Amino acid sequence: MTKKISFSFLVAIGFMLFALFFGAGNLIFPVMLGQSSGTNFWSANAGFVVTGVGLPLLGVLAFGVSGKSDLQSLASRVHPIFGLVFTMALYLSIGPLFAIPRTGSVSYEIALKPYLSENTGFLPLLIFTIIFFGVTCFFSLNSAKIVDIVGKILTPILLIVIAILIIAGFINPIGQYQAPIEAYTERAFFKGFQEGYLTMDTLAAFVFGIIIINAIKDKGVTTKKQTMIVCTQAALIASALLAIIYTSLTYIGASSVEGIGHLENGGAVLTAVSNHYFGSFGGPILGIIVLGACLTTSIGLITACSSYFHKLFPTISYKMFAVVLSIFSMIFANVGLMKLISISVPVLTAIYPLAIALIFLTFLHSFFKGRQEVYLGTMLMTFIISLFDGLSAAGLNIKVIDDLFSAILPGYEVGLGWIGSAIIGGVLGYVISLLRKKINPYSAQLD
DSSP states (O other): OOOOOOHHHHHHHHHHHHHHHOSHHHHHHHHHHHHHHGGGHHHHHHHHHIIIIIHHHHHHHHHHHHOOSSHHHHHTTTOHHHHHHHHHHHHHIIIIITHHHHHHHHHHHHHTGGGSOSOOOSHHHHHHHHHHHHHHHHHHHHOTTHHHHHHHHHHHHHHHHHHHHHHHHHHSOSSOOOOOOGGGSSOHHHHHHHHGGGGOHHHHHHHHHHHHHHHHHHTTOOOHHHHHHHHHHHHHHHHHHHHHHHHHHHHHHHTTHHHHOOOSSHHHHHHHHHHHHHGGGHHHHHHHHHHHHHHHHHHHHHHHHHHHHHHHSTTSOHHHHHHHHHHHHHHHHTTOHHHHHHHHHHHHHHHHHHHHHHHHHHHTTTTTTTOHHHHHHHHHHHHHHHHHHHHHHTTOOOHHHHHHHHHHSTTGGGTOHHHHHHHHHHHHHHHHHHHHHHHOTTOOOOO
């Protein structure tokens, strides 16, 4: 029996998913993308939307398609060891190493730093992050529902404030588009595609997808078909909001350079733009809203990561993990926003293609009948290329390897050589599985 789902619940789920995704990076990276890409911002934004909106949408839907209950069981289709290592790497990336510390760094950059003198040293950031992650830890320990409560109140307010800023930016642009910086003069789409990795939303989609699917099931939906329909509709609502906001913020960033110049990071750009349009009120209003948005995301991620690691190591309590992860996040946040971003780029460049490949394998699972060899071949070949992409992003270029891959892999020079490699690996895996099937007709397939 199909359960009727109200439109209000559908919108609420869509807004909840948007609130989960919309955190620190979703504000700062689009405006910085616009500043950097200048006259090529439309092309750069298109690439950014693919990885910042399209892939997270597919990541959420992948769970509904797979029927799995968590990421580790889904990734274990490749191999149990891969499932464990990949899941841990993903949770650490969206957790205490990058995403959670970034919520504190961005909050500081927008809510407090503009009101401090130039040479304040490390102390203000340290004090701010101790308070920020202390509050995060408190709510993570005492009220998991605070994410929902704050999200439902904060999301509409945040959308209103961003909408006002966007309308002001379209009606009265700060200036004319300027020439793009060197990285965006050619192949701006592909550069924007890689910049979309920094939102980490495709990685987070593996975690948030579980939350959405469970929320739909809790409403009484029992059939896989209806679960997928409701999940798709909610994900489309969240994706539409993200795409509109990303494109608008990219436009504002592109038109801001003539008036405010090229600034160090997206937090500084967003603050300068707000002050330009709203004067002395712009900064405080934006700071409060960003602080609330980042705090909500921080609480949600601490809660999700603590739950996973407690499940992995049941002898250590959830509360202990919440405290430890909050402390580690506070420490990492103090390296500063720019340093945090520069450290995360090589890691994300290496693991993002694996996440994308796993998403597409999930959708194609029934097509190749869940043959493990296809999973193994695809992920192995993807990892080989993405590993060297990550090393290149870290400045550790191996010229012989780069020259070889550039010659044989289309798109390698723009960071997409792993796509062809993944296809080759999948095809080889399929052929090997057919040969093994002939040798052993009773070999098992993955569920």
